[in-house]
Amino acid sequence: xxxxxxxxxxxxxxxxxxxxxxxxxxxxxxxxxxxxxxxxxxxxxxxxxxxxxxxxxxxxxxxxxxxxxxxxxxxxxxxxxxxxxxxxxxxxxxxxxxxxxxxxxxxxxxxxxxxxxxxxxxxxxxxxxxxxxxxxxxxxxxxxxxxxxxxxxxxxxxxxxxxxxxxxxxxxxxxxxxxxxxxxxxxxxxxxxxxxxxxxxxxxxxx
Numbered sequence: 009x010x011x012x013x014x015x016x017x018x019x020x021x022x023x024x025x026x027x028x029x030x031x032x033x034x035x036x037x038x039x040x041x042x043x044x045x046x047x048x049x050x051x052x053x054x055x056x057x058x059x060x061x062x063x064x065x066x067x068x069x070x071x072x073x074x075x076x077x078x079x080x081x082x083x084x085x086x087x088x089x090x091x092x093x094x095x096x097x098x099x100x101x102x103x104x105x106x107x108x109x110x111x112x113x114x115x116x117x118x119x120x121x122x123x124x125x126x127x128x129x130x131x132x133x134x135x136x137x138x139x140x141x142x143x144x145x146x147x148x149x150x151x152x153x154x155x156x157x158x159x160x161x162x163x164x165x166x167x168x169x170x171x172x173x174x175x176x177x178x179x180x181x182x183x184x185x186x187x188x189x190x191x192x193x194x195x196x197x198x199x200x201x202x203x204x205x206x207x208x209x210x211x212x213x214x215x
Contacts (some may be wrong), residue, residue, distance in 0.1 A: 009098030026212035029077040031102075032209035033088075035082065042077060047102050049086065050077070063098075067091070076079035076121055076211040080084075082109045083121055083211065121145040121211035131161050131179075142170070147210045149179060149196040158191040161185055165198065173208065177201050 013168065027042040040052040056063065057146040069090055076083040080125040090101030106124060129140050129152070150170070160166075162181055169176040179195035188193070 027077065027079040029075060029079075030209070031076075031212055033076040034062065034069075034209075035206050037209050037211070040108060042080075043099070045080065049089075049102050052096070052100050053097065054100055064091070072104070074123060074209045074211075075102065075107070076209075079113070081140045082107050084108050085124070096192070120148045121164070121209055122151070123208050125208075127170070129168060129170035131166050131168040133158060133164065133166050140168075142172075143192070145173065145207055145208050147205050149182070149194060151192070151194050154191045154193075156190065157186055157188055160191070160193065166195070168195070172204060174202065175200060175205065 029040050029042055030053070031038050031040055031052070038053045038054055038056070043051045043053055045125050054063075071088045072085055073082070073088060075086045083107045084107030086102045086107065087105050088100050090099075092099040103125075123146065125142050125145045127142050129142065131138055131140055131152075138154050138158060140154045143151040143153060145151075150168075160181055162184060164181045165178055167176075167178055168183065177200040178198050180198050181193055182196050184191065185192045
């Protein structure tokens with residue numbers, strides 16, 4: 009047994025249930041079986057056909073993971089606080105950190121999980137360069153904020169560079185919300201200079 013967080017003695021009441029979910033660990037999505045759930049977290053079973061050493065090494069780099077539990081209708085960030093080895097896998101204790109509830113409709117409309125992430129980038133709009141900060145990121149696009157009022161129309165194509173995820177390419181503006189202080193917009197990728205986006209899970213719902 010491995011405890012990744014020693015402050016786990018006082019746990020909330022947990023309700024036993026059976027269900028499945030997805031976690032994003034070490035740049036890989038895994039399906040898990042949820043064993044029980046509480047207001048603070050859940051216990052899951054993960055069966056693996058890969059070396060457990062790789063999983064433990066990923067947890068040592070960062071115990072914070074992304075989760076999606078469709079039957080409980082929640083998604084977001086959580087922390088792995090406990091690991092128990094079992095045959096062909098392990099049990100993992102997970103505590104919620106930054107999750108959204110009742111996400112079914114949001115994920116259905118967006119089709120892909122959006123990861124909350126604040127990092128800076130650069131883009132070109134109408135020939136002018138602008139620094140931006142992300143609000144969330146998905147495998148489909150970005151939600152960004154630019155300081156000040158920016159005149160841009162929905163459907164405009166921009167070039168962007170987001171070094172935090174080593175992404176650059178072209179994106180289409182799908183919506184804009186602006187005032188005198190800042191401009192918020194949603195971007196959809198239309199061309200990326202790399203096929204894989206490491207650090208952001210898909211958790212894509214089928215059409």
